[in-house]
Amino acid sequence: QKEVEQNSGPLSVPEGAIASLNCTYSDRGSQSFFWYRQYSGKSPELIMSIYSNGDKEDGRFTAQLNKASQYVSLLIRDSQPSDSATYLCAVNSDGTSYGKLTFGQGTILTVHP
Amino acid sequence: SAVISQKPSRDICQRGTSLTIQCQVDSQVTMMFWYRQQPGQSLTLIATANQGSEATYESGFVIDKFPISRPNLTFSTLTVSNMSPEDSSIYLCSAKTLSNTGELFFGEGSRLTVL
Numbered sequence: 001q002k003e004v005e006q007n008s009g010p011l012s013v014p015e016g017a018i019a020s021l022n023c024t025y026s027d028r029g030s031q032s033f034f035w036y037r038q039y040s041g042k043s044p045e046l047i048m049s050i051y052s053n054g055d056k057e058d059g060r061f062t063a064q065l066n067k068a069s070q071y072v073s074l075l076i077r078d079s080q081p082s083d084s085a086t087y088l089c090a091v092n093s094d095g096t097s098y099g100k101l102t103f104g105q106g107t108i109l110t111v112h113p
Numbered sequence: 114s115a116v117i118s119q120k121p122s123r124d125i126c127q128r129g130t131s132l133t134i135q136c137q138v139d140s141q142v143t144m145m146f147w148y149r150q151q152p153g154q155s156l157t158l159i160a161t162a163n164q165g166s167e168a169t170y171e172s173g174f175v176i177d178k179f180p181i182s183r184p185n186l187t188f189s190t191l192t193v194s195n196m197s198p199e200d201s202s203i204y205l206c207s208a209k210t211l212s213n214t215g216e217l218f219f220g221e222g223s224r225l226t227v228l
Contacts, residue, residue, distance in 0.1 A: 031215075032214075032215040034215075034216065034217070042221075042222075043205055043219040043220060043221050043222045044156070044205075044219050045219075046216055046217070046218065049214065049215070049216055051214075051215075088155060088156070090217070092215050099215070100144075100146060100158055100161060101146075101158075101215075101217050102158070103155045103156040103157075104155060105154070105155045106155050
């Protein structure tokens with residue numbers, strides 16, 4: 001059973017702080033990793049993708065991947081109340097670009113003013 | 114990216130009935146998938162919708178309960194058959210584009226409530 005585990009939440013941070021979201025995966029052959037944001041009552045929205053070890057930055061978001069440790073994280077700098085949502089980690093579970101994604105259970109993030 | 118339209122967006126159904134959800138993508142895509150998201154839970158893959166052939170189902174999901182069609186590259190349907198209250202959930206259509214980066218895009222979801 002290929003698994004994706006996220007740090008248990010909920011996570012609460014003050015406005016302007018850095019929010020750190022973590023995810024581990026069990027399948028060493030996984031090649032593609034994604035972070036989705038899901039607002040309450042809405043469908044998931046892709047915010048970051050990462051394919052190689054290291055950091056990838058996009059605005060206030062930084063994704064970090066460590067394949068040796070089977071670990072992927074998402075940092076949100078200067079957190080805003082509008083970042084309050086559930087964040088889902090997703091991993092390509094069959095090693096191809098066309099494969100299906102396995103999702104973690106999600107971490108609820110609350111950014112309070 | 115791709116724009117994915119689903120209908121109905123929500124419905125209230127009676128136990129024992131069936132409902133078909135339609136999914137239309139605005140551009141050609143490689144793969145289409147159907148996910149289920151039960152209240153307060155993450156996404157669980159039901160099946161991969163294959164164009165012109167039978168869908169590939171995940172463990173715990175069977176064709177008799179969730180028949181899926183994909184007659185062309187941009188359209189798919191999911192039927193939830195003989196519904197029970199346990200089928201109350203959000204059903205999400207998703208697709209991967211031809212960009213070959215593996216990114217998955219989602220429709221708005223269909224929220225089903227079974228009484």
